[in-house]
């Protein structure tokens with residue numbers, strides 16, 4: 001049956017073959033049933049659960065006397081609320097503790113696997129999915145968290161859902177969905193030396209705007225994307241939601257397979273071989289139709305920082321704070337004026353002259369081993385500036401122990417960074433790690449919304465290398481100046 | 489889900505773009521394990537001063553809009569986090585309908601699951617409705633979901649689009665999980681097929 005929105009071309013033999021995008025392929029493989037208006041019931045292969053958005057969903061199951069349909073397809077972890085200091089002594093905040101205890105008892109009652117605060121596999125939900133090999137190409141992945149887009153790096157159709165939908169998935173292993181449109185972001189050429197996936201993802205959002213991807217699933221392709229490591233692809237897809245898209249996708253390739261092979265929950269033996277054979281078919285067909293196409297020249301990208309309170313407020317570190325009147329429509333002008341006031345910035349100030357108080361390295365965007373290696377490379381043998389408080393929060397217990405084994409933790413501690421236990425931490429400040437009113441932070445997380453990292457706190461988003469350079473300089477700075485002369 | 493057929497009430501104007509869910513309900517309200525009572529935290533940092541008193545300049549603190557049932561908002565409303573608390577807070581405050589040029593996808597779904605109606609209209613129409621909403625307590629709008637129209641205080645009718653299935657669920661207040669579980673045989677047959685064709689799909693146990 002033809003699928004609406006997919007172009008068909010006629011071959012010599014008069015058979016009809018659809019040219020499908022990667023998104024079309026994954027979607028079509030998961031349709032359980034279709035309503036007359038096109039709304040589909042989609043099968044969900046992987047469900048990740050955390051403490052903040054699940055309590056009301058489990059409560060709903062209980063009230064209606066419904067079991068979890070396939071508990072083995074759900075994996076739960078505590079991450080948002082958890083303190084990043086020693087957890088073996090218990091949790092002080094009674095509300096956080098209640099939420100964590102509720103997840104522990106719900107997962108036990110419904111038979112779902114759970115990594116608690118003392119489990120070494122514990123970490124940010126979007127870091128542990130790939131790390132455990134739970135996230136796989138060609139699967140549908142959901143979680144009650146918008147950054148579920150991260151898993152799209154593996155060629156999985158992954159998106160965030162609300163709590164009512166969490167309950168729907170727990171009860172039925174399906175989700176009611178309308179198919180999104182297809183959008184292609186093609187990044188041609190190579191990223192210049194020292195430019196990372198974070199710079200790229202911020203540059204894309206600055207180009208498309210935070211609503212540019214609304215109603216679409218973005219596939220990222222092109223030479224610069226193929227060149228990214230799996231960690232880099234996760235950083236890229238993580239912020240697809242910041243560009244308005246519910247999901248981002250990168251077609252799986254040998255790098256994807258190499259990353260997954262041997263991970264605890266990844267397929268083994270003959271199942272692995274069959275899986276790889278199938279995964280290799282997960283590419284957009286030649287001639288497949290995209291509703292929207294954006295092309296970007298990788299070589300033009302510089303290190304990026306944000307100046308405002310929306311991720312689209314992103315510019316090169318070599319630029320200055322923009323004048324609100326330079327925007328073309330009045331809604332953007334008033335939003336930029338409000339942002340500058342909140343951020344305590346004056347138009348025309350060079351970005352590289354903005355002093356900072358704190359540095360936060362971590363989150364599901366940049367809390368992986370590759371990110372920490374990057375930070376260590378920038379700060380090795382140096383000390384952080386006297387006016388700066390800097391913390392590093394590894395994305396998971398496994399990332400933490402690997403960084404300790406590789407000597408990264410020692411380099412960071414030596415430079416003056418606070419080395420913490422894994423969790424979401426100051427990405428959203430639900431735990432005790434947060435900014436005070438007026439404090440300015442160089443942050444590797446994904447959202448610079450008003451109050452995101454603490455009431456009145458001011459966030460500048462950037463790559464781990466740029467945040468590390470800012471920690472050393474005491475102000476925002478071009479990492480290429482800090483690492484001058486050092487091998488890249 | 490609570491049914492919604494029509495709605496008549498004051499609309500509050502909030503012409504800001506990119507209102508994110510952190511702004512709608514900040515993190516300190518996310519520690520609850522319930523769904524109710526979040527209306528007090530709605531738009532917290534704009535609505536309250538640092539000492540906890542009401543900010544008199546914020547639209548929902550103005551006498552005319554304290555009982556607003558409708559919000560006329562800016563582009564990309566509800567962007568950011570997936571927290572359904574944002575929809576719970578708006579609904580708990582008493583607002584059942586938000587009208588804006590566009591919404592984030594996740595917020596859009598969340599709102600409908602909670603018996604709210606979100607209406608997308610082009611920016612020019614939103615600008616017009618915003619101007620009319622600025623007339624305060626006389627700015628009574630009425631919405632007819634069956635007919636898919638918004639009637640503004642000046643009598644002008646604005647037609648809107650909505651998916652049939654969503655409309656049907658909202659008009660009848662249907663429980664979507666129950667509807668889905670009625671499709672048990674389709675779900676089971678999907679599962680039995682994929683368990684043969686894609687055996688690798690079951691997570692390995694170590």
Ligand code: SF4
Nearest residue numbers: 147363364424427428
């Ligand atoms: S690290 Fe930040 S963005 Fe990621 S899941 Fe945690 S709170 Fe959300």
